[in-house]
């Protein structure tokens with residue numbers, strides 16, 4: 169199959185590369201000439217484990233090419249994927265669809281022969297209808313079907329998620345288009361990935377419902393964690409105790425500083441707006457958004473409390489800045505609110521992140537960027553673990569202790585064991601777990 173991928177950002181690049189790896193012929197298109205030049209030269213503009221090698225391999229085999237010019241690639245394609253950004257619109261939080269519609273207009277002008285146009289960008293319910301209207305208006309004679317094919321990729325695990333998905337959702341009202349899409353995903357039949365063919369609006373809503381549900385699950389366990397702290401229970405054991413119930417499932421029950429990233433914050437907000445506009449507000453999701461927002465700032469208060477109630481003039485070492493490990497993505501990262509809260513309270517902040525410091529610099533200009541965890545801890549009154557990178561799991565705590573002014577550790581990801589840190593002389597706080605080792609531990 170010949171595929172044109174319009175938009176070579178995170179989703180477009182990962183999807184395009186994986187399709188090429190299946191054996192399809194893929195052209196990735198982007199308006200940004202610098203990005204395309206970099207990709208042509210084998211430089212990957214994002215950090216995603218395994219992606220660089222996969223791009224290089226498929227480019228070498230001639231199945232994956234990059235261009236700024238849409239016309240030729242779209243004319244030759246069996247399927248054209250729209251994978252451009254849909255940022256939150258300033259002011260009302262609704263997804264900004266101007267890039268999607270602009271792409272649709274340009275695609276319409278280049279179509280030739282039967283073509284399936286696929287929205288892969290996360291778009292509100294009904295966007296497929298508008299994309300179809302735009303294309304039919306601009307190219308009334310074109311043989312085209314517009315389908316929705318949401319992505320469920322996690323940053324840091326995107327290639328594995330693409331190649332071994334829990335399911336593929338295809339929203340196609342036209343059987344011929346469903347046939348083309350099934351052909352594109354056929355290599356995944358081998359893995360027995362379920363392919364769900366639904367109506368277009370259903371597929372669009374499925375994506376938002378999935379992300380809102382996961383965000384709700386995280387927010388639920390975060391509130392239970394707060395309750396655990398008050399009543400002397402352990403949230404990890406509660407999570408295990410409920411997660412072993414198959415109806416609940418054990419994933420996305422890790423308590424922490426609140427969810428961030430490029431998807432959950434934006435998509436929950438967009439679902440809230442869509443539902444309000446439809447006259448059926450999703451009040452549960454509205455509450456999830458509000459609870460998660462206030463949680464990030466509350467984590468700064470938790471650190472301040474662990475420091476004895478005040479941090480003015482003190483130095484706080486922050487380990488991990490990205491919204492989660494294995495990415496350099498800083499979008500809606502809890503670290504941003506936590507560090508702002510600490511600075512507002514008068515603290516100086518030193519930070520270290522294995523991959524995120526370049527992205528963090530413009531967002532957090534007034535902190536000291538350290539060269540490693542031990543440099544980060546140097547002269548600190550407290551150490552706060554914000555992102556659970558593997559490299560932070562087995563730190564040399566004796567060395568950290570020696571570098572720090574005061575032995576205070578706040579673990580916002582529940583990575584360490586209270587008894588281990590207590591043994592090394594630290595005052596240790598985590599999320600929803602007893603601060604001191606239990607008497608029977």
Ligand code: UDX
Nearest residue numbers: 319320321322323420421422424427428429431491492
């Ligand atoms: C998410 C969805 O998982 C993916 O299917 C969708 O396509 C895009 O959004 P991503 O944002 O890359 O993927 O990361 P994910 O691993 O889902 O984590 C999102 C946030 O939730 C992170 O801030 C993470 O730290 C937090 N999280 C996740 C928790 O706090 N606890 C958990 O148990 C799981």
